[in-house]
Amino acid sequence: MVDALLLLLIFVSSYLAFACFALAQWRHWHAAVGSERLPRQATRSLRAAGGVLLVLSCIVAVAHEGIDYGALLFCTLVSVAALSVALTLAWYPRALRPLVLLLPHGGRLSGLE
Amino acid sequence: MVTGFRQSMSQLHTWTGVIVGSLLFAIFWMGTLSVFDREIDRWMAPMTRFAYSEKSVSFEALRATYDTAVAERAPSWTVLLPTERQPVIRVVYRGASRGLVSSYFDPTTGAALPETETLAGTRFLYPFHYHLHLKLWDIGEWLVGLAAMAMLVLCVSGVVIHRKIFIDFFTLRPNKQSLRVIFDVHTLAGVLGLPFYIAITLSGLIYSFAHFYPSGYLAVYPDKQAFAAEATGSYSRPKLKQPGSLASLDAMADEARLRWNGKEPWAIVVRHPGDAAAFVSVFPSFDTRIARYAPVVDFDAATGNVLNARDELRPILTAQRFIGGMHQIQFRHWTLRWLYYGLGLLGCTLIATGLLFWLEFRRKKHEQMGLSGVRIVDALAIGSTIGIIIATLGFFVINRLLPLGTRFLGYDRASLEIWVFFLVWLATFGHAWLRPRWAWAEQCRAISIIAVTAVLLNWITTGDHLARSLVQQRLWAVAGMDLMLLAGAAVAFFAAYRLGHVEERRKVKTPALSGSTSHG
Numbered sequence: 001m002v003d004a005l006l007l008l009l010i011f012v013s014s015y016l017a018f019a020c021f022a023l024a025q026w027r028h029w030h031a032a033v034g035s036e037r038l039p040r041q042a043t044r045s046l047r048a049a050g051g052v053l054l055v056l057s058c059i060v061a062v063a064h065e066g067i068d069y070g071a072l073l074f075c076t077l078v079s080v081a082a083l084s085v086a087l088t089l090a091w092y093p094r095a096l097r098p099l100v101l102l103l104p105h106g107g108r109l110s111g112l113e
Numbered sequence: 114m115v116t117g118f119r120q121s122m123s124q125l126h127t128w129t130g131v132i133v134g135s136l137l138f139a140i141f142w143m144g145t146l147s148v149f150d151r152e153i154d155r156w157m158a159p160m161t162r163f164a165y166s167e168k169s170v171s172f173e174a175l176r177a178t179y180d181t182a183v184a185e186r187a188p189s190w191t192v193l194l195p196t197e198r199q200p201v202i203r204v205v206y207r208g209a210s211r212g213l214v215s216s217y218f219d220p221t222t223g224a225a226l227p228e229t230e231t232l233a234g235t236r237f238l239y240p241f242h243y244h245l246h247l248k249l250w251d252i253g254e255w256l257v258g259l260a261a262m263a264m265l266v267l268c269v270s271g272v273v274i275h276r277k278i279f280i281d282f283f284t285l286r287p288n289k290q291s292l293r294v295i296f297d298v299h300t301l302a303g304v305l306g307l308p309f310y311i312a313i314t315l316s317g318l319i320y321s322f323a324h325f326y327p328s329g330y331l332a333v334y335p336d337k338q339a340f341a342a343e344a345t346g347s348y349s350r351p352k353l354k355q356p357g358s359l360a361s362l363d364a365m366a367d368e369a370r371l372r373w374n375g376k377e378p379w380a381i382v383v384r385h386p387g388d389a390a391a392f393v394s395v396f397p398s399f400d401t402r403i404a405r406y407a408p409v410v411d412f413d414a415a416t417g418n419v420l421n422a423r424d425e426l427r428p429i430l431t432a433q434r435f436i437g438g439m440h441q442i443q444f445r446h447w448t449l450r451w452l453y454y455g456l457g458l459l460g461c462t463l464i465a466t467g468l469l470f471w472l473e474f475r476r477k478k479h480e481q482m483g484l485s486g487v488r489i490v491d492a493l494a495i496g497s498t499i500g501i502i503i504a505t506l507g508f509f510v511i512n513r514l515l516p517l518g519t520r521f522l523g524y525d526r527a528s529l530e531i532w533v534f535f536l537v538w539l540a541t542f543g544h545a546w547l548r549p550r551w552a553w554a555e556q557c558r559a560i561s562i563i564a565v566t567a568v569l570l571n572w573i574t575t576g577d578h579l580a581r582s583l584v585q586q587r588l589w590a591v592a593g594m595d596l597m598l599l600a601g602a603a604v605a606f607f608a609a610y611r612l613g614h615v616e617e618r619r620k621v622k623t624p625a626l627s628g629s630t631s632h633g
Contacts, residue, residue: 025280025282027280072439073449076456079456080452082283083305085283087285089283
């Protein structure tokens with residue numbers, strides 16, 4: 001059970017990391033949020049959040065599975081996570097909109113406020 | 114006219130892809146299936162669908178097969194105890210009269226199971242992945258090595274020619290025109306799976322380094338055996354050509370267990386069975402770590418005295434075994450197993466869409482120029498991608514249709530299955546040649562029909578339908594196989610629908626095109 005939850009954590013954090021990286025690009029930001037303007041500040045925060053989440057995912061993988069299995073698991077899982085983000089953006093980009101709310105002034109940026 | 118670095122890399126990528134794409138697809142497809150080779154074995158050999166238990170009969174219970182191996186003058190005799198993925202005992206030796214004998218035994222009673230009469234996953238699909246079933250002069254292995262080098266060239270040149278690797282990192286536009294979608298899928302699968310493709314290709318090459326680069330060790334050692342003996346520190350001694358006896362295997366296993374602080378022995382190999390110089394090597398299971406290697410204790414067969422014991426390999430060989438183990442995935446880790454399988458399928462998608470993109474792109478050009486060569490390449494591409502999938506499914510279906518003991522034209526059941534594989538494969542090339550326009554969609558439809566047939570046949574011939582196999586743990590391998598077949602059928606059905614749609618549109622356009630040329 002703990003194993004499954006940690007695995008889920010590794011996957012979800014790398015998925016969110018790539019979702020942040022994607023939202024930091026105007027094309028995907030526009031598709032997900034619907035706003036024409038992507039402030040420079042938002043790009044920077046999204047990239048930073050993505051980086052932190054990816055490192056977190058790597059640390060959890062290595063800490064839980066050991067350096068050999070952990071590294072292998074992380075390297076293969078990130079491909080699947082990035083692919084899942086690409087598929088989300090292809091069919092339902094709006095699903096990523098709530099992520100923006102976590103940014104400073106996110107509500108204003110996404111027009112939800 | 115080649116201008117500039119990127120342009121030349123683009124040409125390199127295109128032509129390398131066109132030439133080795135078909136071969137690469139076969140290797141990637143079979144490699145992907147090999148990830149679940151033992152599960153495929155359970156599906157294709159129903160007599161081996163046992164519940165796994167750590168307790169099994171002792172090595173000594175299999176002595177009768179040792180005596181047969183001695184009579185058959187086998188160079189070695191191997192026993193593998195049950196594992197989670199192969200819950201039966203397996204005995205392997207190469208007999209003088211029967212060739213390679215691989216037989217299975219009931220893990221709790223030690224009784225011989227009926228002959229499986231199929232090479233299934235571990236002995237057909239998996240070896241196909243590295244020698245293509247072409248054993249003459251090792252042609253198959255060399256072709257695979259060349260294809261692997263070409264794959265590395267494709268990976269690097271693909272990155273160079275990708276103009277907007279970060280901007281298009283997540284780009285997939287399913288609603289654009291078909292050529293654009295094919296290209297998006299190709300680049301997306303290429304970029305996102307890149308670490309896996311490079312790692313799996315390079316590790317495959319490093320694993321077989323001794324085969325591809327023999328000059329390295331031949332510069333120092335007289336032959337491969339001498340090199341392997343020193344590199345691995347494995348024990349060996351020549352035959353005495355005098356009859357010898359075999360002491361208790363269980364006593365040797367107990368001694369090994371004691372030396373390993375309670376770790377269970379899993380495999381026993383006797384070399385020179387029946388000879389006075391026969392010796393017994395005992396190994397524990399090596400599925401607990403990535404590096405594919407285990408300690409070993411060697412015993413004198415007649416007395417049971419310890420001759421040699423090895424715990425660790427030299428560092429450089431440990432590195433090689435780690436890289437090899439990473440490729441072969443013999444370790445126990447279900448999450449990684451599924452990830453390898455998924456990424457392997459992504460690799461197949463990458464290769465197939467690469468070929469398809471080139472073809473669609475060329476077709477337009479060729480139609481304008483009135484050339485017919487595209488038809489040959491079209492048939493080759495369809496046969497080598499969708500065709501090999503259909504052939505594999507045909508292999509599964511014929512396995513469920515042929516009763517045990519079938520012989521036809523002098524071929525036994527295992528050979529007949531392989532004949533069907535190759536004949537079906539050949540037929541897909543023929544079909545693609547005869548119906549170039551419709552073959553993609555029709556063969557996709559064929560995949561969905563044959564895959565569902567395979568699931569139904571498994572139900573009819575063994576009674577292990579999904580409602581039963583999903584609830585019984587001993588049948589999970591069968592359930593997994595059935596579910597994958599059904600998922601594949603669904604994907605192929607969807608693909609056939611999409612491809613049929615493209616054809617409809619093309620059909621509307623084509624008469625206008627030919628009409629204009631005939632008037633012009």
